[in-house]
Amino acid sequence: ETGVTQTPRHLVMGMTNKKSLKCEQHLGHNAMYWYKQSAKKPLELMFVYSLEERVENNSVPSRFSPECPNSSHLFLHLHTLQPEDSALYLCASSQGDSGTGANVLTFGAGSRLTVL
Amino acid sequence: GQNIDQPTEMTATEGAIVQINCTYQTSGFNGLFWYQQHAGEAPTFLSYNVLDGLEEKGRFSSFLSRSKGYSYLLLKELQMKDSASYLCAVRDSDYKLSFGAGTTVTVRA
Numbered sequence: 051e052t053g054v055t056q057t058p059r060h061l062v063m064g065m066t067n068k069k070s071l072k073c074e075q076h077l078g079h080n081a082m083y084w085y086k087q088s089a090k091k092p093l094e095l096m097f098v099y100s101l102e103e104r105v106e107n108n109s110v111p112s113r114f115s116p117e118c119p120n121s122s123h124l125f126l127h128l129h130t131l132q133p134e135d136s137a138l139y140l141c142a143s144s145q146g147d148s149g150t151g152a153n154v155l156t157f158g159a160g161s162r163l164t165v166l
Numbered sequence: 167g168q169n170i171d172q173p174t175e176m177t178a179t180e181g182a183i184v185q186i187n188c189t190y191q192t193s194g195f196n197g198l199f200w201y202q203q204h205a206g207e208a209p210t211f212l213s214y215n216v217l218d219g220l221e222e223k224g225r226f227s228s229f230l231s232r233s234k235g236y237s238y239l240l241l242k243e244l245q246m247k248d249s250a251s252y253l254c255a256v257r258d259s260d261y262k263l264s265f266g267a268g269t270t271v272t273v274r275a
Contacts, residue, residue: 153257155263157210
């Protein structure tokens with residue numbers, strides 16, 4: 051596989067469930083990101099990992115818990131979510147997390163989450 | 167916070183030209199990006215501007231004026247496959263990237 055792969059593509063969960071989203075990148079990048087995309091709203095950056103260390107956490111509720119076991123894999127653990135958390139969750143990777151150069155993000159196709 | 171504005175929707179005819187404007191107010195500036203996102207798919211990189219002027223890449227061109235806080239993405243010779251959402255993103259002086267809400271372009275036959 052190439053690029054950035056996210057699983058599952060669709061997830062429906064109750065507010066008391068615990069689930070995880072998975073992201074894998076095959077590009078040799080050293081930075082990975084979680085974004086939240088809600089309808090008609092800008093992408094919201096949630097977490098950034100650079101060289102497997104979390105370098106940014108944008109005031110995300112603790113019911114979202116990221117994990118980056120190595121530079122190719124990123125997880126988002128979900129528990130006791132709320133209906134307003136329903137959204138498309140996009141994973142991205144880049145070569146470097148700084149702003150030098152173009153630092154283009156490569157996105158996955160996203161995991162569509164519905165919280166009932 | 168950062169403020170990135172772009173129109174919500176635009177409609178154009180196949181073969182025509184469409185210009186998507188993006189205005190921004192950010193804490194400093196370190197580059198502007200355009201991404202394309204087809205429904206149900208990943209956003210994909212289209213262009214990057216850091217200096218004033220026009221960057222041309224095939225049917226797509228992107229323009230930047232830093233003094234005006236303004237950019238546009240120009241799509242020429244529109245094709246049905248160009249129907250998608252186009253996202254403007256600006257990187258500020260702290261190298262944080264902020265996205266606009268996206269412009270949905272519909273190409274009609």
